[in-house]
Amino acid sequence: MTRENSTSQLASGIVTLQDIADRCGISKAAARWAVMSDDDTHVSKQTRERVRKVAKELGYNPAANQAARRLAYRKAGKAPLSYLIGLIVHDHITANDQYFNPLLLGALEVLEAERFGGMVMSSSAFNPSVPDVHLPMVIEHGEVDGAIIYGSFSTMVEQLRSCPQFADRPIVSLISPLPGCSQVVSDDYSGGYALMKHLLELGHRKIGHFFNLAGTPHQLRGNGARQACLDAGVNPDDCLHHLDYNKFCKTIDEEIEIIKNEKKITAIVARQDLMASLIYQALQRADMRVPEDISLVGYDDSIPIVDTSGNNFLTTIHVPLVEVGRQAIALLLRHLHDNTLPIETVSLPVELVVRKSTCTPSQA
């Protein structure tokens, strides 16, 4: 018995699961469960403790074992799963990024169930304008099975693909689609349509919006909004007023002042709830009441605007961000297990949540 289990040990210099299994008189699979998992379903607690004791005696080193296993795979021209997924996010996950957090939560929930690890990586490594940045070492060494990307540079997919170890790994982008990979997005077209339909039904005919029409998600929202106008028999070019974001950013109060003096626009559609709350503060400073003087609509349902009784009163489009995170990982894992699947887009439905920041425009 001793001779047997020492053979493989001698051969590689590394204690393997087989060695432990032989010593304990159990199968290799059972040894793996006992060493790797705290789960009682596969091996009993007693067996687990016995096996672990033996593993310790033999000097079993899981990292060395893993290295040997991988080397064997790689020599055979195969890429073993590392059970690691890269979660690549834009440079600074700021506290104000209300998207990232629920996305991460949803993603980690699914990863955890599959015992995958999620590694947060800053996209600064992918910034094309910064020379001499390297991808995280684990990516360069081919130890990341796939990646989800949230935000950031459009060249990122290309850059990941150009790393030989990552050329054929699945990549899924979230919210803002990137070319060349699968994506999980929310239905921006319907979101734009629903909020515009709501405002039109209330009687608004001059509506200012902050959608950045150059970006895909916003463009889709804009298209949805235009369609809602057409369906209501309203000329979208008369009804929709594009408010410039950058200009707005510098002169938030001036912009509101103009809206106040011209008395044309009766409703404002923000890019996201965060922006809606900034607009709300500017409106307060300009003595404009929401919704009596002007209606305000957010997007994403992530940040409440709280009224005096502690209730959120912002009418907005609810985006299922946690679900986007979950679906992204589910999609990634599907592609990981079957690399013949074509690139696909999963679009999740959004929902209009009517609260108190919108009402019939005043006739003043």
Place this chain on the structure above:
Amino acid sequence: MSDNLINKPKQNLTLNEIAIHCGVGKSTVSRAFNNDPEVSAATRERILSAAKKLGYSPSQHESARRLALQKYGRKVLNQVVSTIFPNYFHQAPYFLRIANGILDVLSSVNYAVLQVLTNNDSSVNPTYPTIFSRGEVDGIILGSQMENILFALRKESGFNDRPIVSIIHNMPGCASVVADDFSGGYQLTNHLLNLGHRHILHFYENVDESVFGRRHSGMVHAMNEWKLDPDVYLHVCRWHWIGPLDPAHVSEKLTTYLHGKNARLFEENIAGFLQDLSKNPEITAIAATNDITAMQIWQVLSDANLSVPERYSLIGFDDVISNSYDINGSSITTIRVPLEEIGRKAAELLLNMLAEAQTDNCEIVLPVELIVRESTSSIIAR
């Protein structure tokens, strides 16, 4: 010979073969792969492109290198650090700012950050991803008071000697990066006493927690310096007046409060809090657990027509909401905790420990600063 090599990518290509192909030494090839500045950019480029043509696989090379190192019992770094945060971290700007600091430092040296979240009950060990049991996590940053998790990790074979850095809380058995909570408590108490306040109510989550313990000692120290008996002037209030002690619940409470759900339960707790407050009319200042609690208290007080800062001076801790969307947030006097810096320092400390430049479990204490805004005012002005 080289032509043959190009046409047929080899499975087991060695550095030597690449070296022969490029007409350089084996060590130069190794240096080129490791981005050693000793190798000129042109040479590196030439070697890397030749290696690519020859079918060189860095992952196989890496596996082999690791196996070799492991066999000789040498340390192999995987350049992966795990952070363990509570699962409500996604809604707490506090943790996110720390996480930013960590990510800043680690991504600049091509490390990846493995994100592990615990469930609400921090006594339960999180489900670790497979990479943990493979022993390929180089070190860990613990994002909250997690003695049980630390204890369990230290017992695991892979982690008994790996560097672990705890942030915010110091714990025996690992290094830590914390804020100077003692000074925070001292500064805020001095500020209130200077404004003429004498009876101060201190909210805290749990007296056993190192953070609140240190903060409370700082408050007591300031009281003593002013020759005021803390037993008389320093009032203590626990969260169970309003809600449970668990910070997860506090955060949850805030959310439900903001969204107006479950309002009845909350209102009952508020009634109790206000009742207790009215029994102690000599209290004129409230030191909240943190800024978020301070916001809640502010709301509760103003609903009860008790104005801040006229009736009660209110002081927060952390300085997390001054730039946020909340309108009152910009008015709270608070103690600024350098959250990003805590994250950065924790990551740097861990890297030092991995490089064995730092071997003992040291404690780094970062200074905090009093930020005076509108929620505190002089009692004499009344």
